[in-house]
Amino acid sequence: MDPLIFIIGYITPYIAFFTLILGLMYRVVRWLSIPVPFRLPVAPAPITYTGVLKGMSLDFFAFRSLLKGNKKLWIGGYVFHVALAITLISHIINVYFHELWAVIGYGWYEAVLYSGIFFLAALSFLLVRRIVLPNVRYISKLSDYIILILLITIVFLGVYMRSFGLVDVASVSEYMHSLLMFNPIPPPGNIWFLTHYVLAQILFIYIPFSKVSHLIGWILATTRNMRNITRWRRHVNPWDYPVEVITWDEYYQKFKDELEAIGPGGERR
Numbered sequence: 001m002d003p004l005i006f007i008i009g010y011i012t013p014y015i016a017f018f019t020l021i022l023g024l025m026y027r028v029v030r031w032l033s034i035p036v037p038f039r040l041p042v043a044p045a046p047i048t049y050t051g052v053l054k055g056m057s058l059d060f061f062a063f064r065s066l067l068k069g070n071k072k073l074w075i076g077g078y079v080f081h082v083a084l085a086i087t088l089i090s091h092i093i094n095v096y097f098h099e100l101w102a103v104i105g106y107g108w109y110e111a112v113l114y115s116g117i118f119f120l121a122a123l124s125f126l127l128v129r130r131i132v133l134p135n136v137r138y139i140s141k142l143s144d145y146i147i148l149i150l151l152i153t154i155v156f157l158g159v160y161m162r163s164f165g166l167v168d169v170a171s172v173s174e175y176m177h178s179l180l181m182f183n184p185i186p187p188p189g190n191i192w193f194l195t196h197y198v199l200a201q202i203l204f205i206y207i208p209f210s211k212v213s214h215l216i217g218w219i220l221a222t223t224r225n226m227r228n229i230t231r232w233r234r235h236v237n238p239w240d241y242p243v244e245v246i247t248w249d250e251y252y253q254k255f256k257d258e259l260e261a262i263g264p265g266g267e268r269r
């Protein structure tokens with residue numbers, strides 16, 4: 001077998017998968033271990049758990065805060081994220097539960113292609129916006145462009161091979177099953193698929209190191225997930241550990257000699 005095919009078909013898929021999972025787990029553990037000594041919800045914040053859940057669900061499903069801030073960006077960002085979710089779900093169905101399409105209806109399978117086209121349009125809008133608007137260009141970093149270009153390339157290849165039926169999905173599915181069983185068979189030797197696949201692996205490896213892992217960060221955002229109850233319940237810092245507290249008199253007795261040797265301005269007498 002071609003050594004390159006061996007590497008991208010047998011080795012790097014596992015590296016990509018485990019980097020993604022372990023990398024995201026590492027980030028969550030790090031975020032969770034950062035002390036949050038204060039209750040700092042962004043006002044006006046809900047006072048009940050149901051309110052918090054409602055607020056966070058609205059943020060999650062409608063991107064409410066972005067909608068309030070920038071309507072055009074909201075449209076681009078929203079279409080992009082919905083298309084991404086549809087793509088991820090349909091990929092899992094395509095690869096592991098292909099029979100499900102018969103249950104859901106093949107009309108939905110057709111619709112996924114249109115979602116891919118919207119995906120591409122939204123990504124192109126986000127990229128053009130970064131390049132064209134001077135204020136957005138000013139705050140854009142190389143990594144902002146890299147992730148968009150990477151996604152555009154992956155999605156373009158996906159839509160292209162899907163539109164022209166360039167890959168046999170059944171053989172991709174068979175190969176993906178074999179990976180899951182840790183007994184890989186050679187991947188389909190189709191250049192469109194292999195390029196799409198390698199770029200997706202690069203994306204998976206990159207995600208934990210990039211700002212794309214913001215989904216989990218958002219769930220852990222203490223300014224959003226805490227209730228606004230500071231007025232009637234004292235927030236006790238959960239990171240406070242017991243410390244020995246002494247009175248001024250005790251302190252004075254303990255360090256009497258040193259204190260008396262120091263003048264009012266701090267100079268030694």
Ligand code: HEM
Pocket residue numbers: 084087090091094112113116119151154155157158159160161162163165167169172193196197200201203
């Ligand atoms: C393990 C990684 C991946 C594999 C094995 C894979 C495989 C495939 C295959 C075989 C197709 C053609 C489907 C068909 O003809 O019915 C496809 C299409 C597509 N892929 Fe992927 N893909 C992967 C990752 C991704 C990622 C990460 C994205 C985007 C973020 C993506 C976006 C798309 C899009 C938009 C299409 C066209 C519409 C559709 O059928 O979903 N793919 N992919």
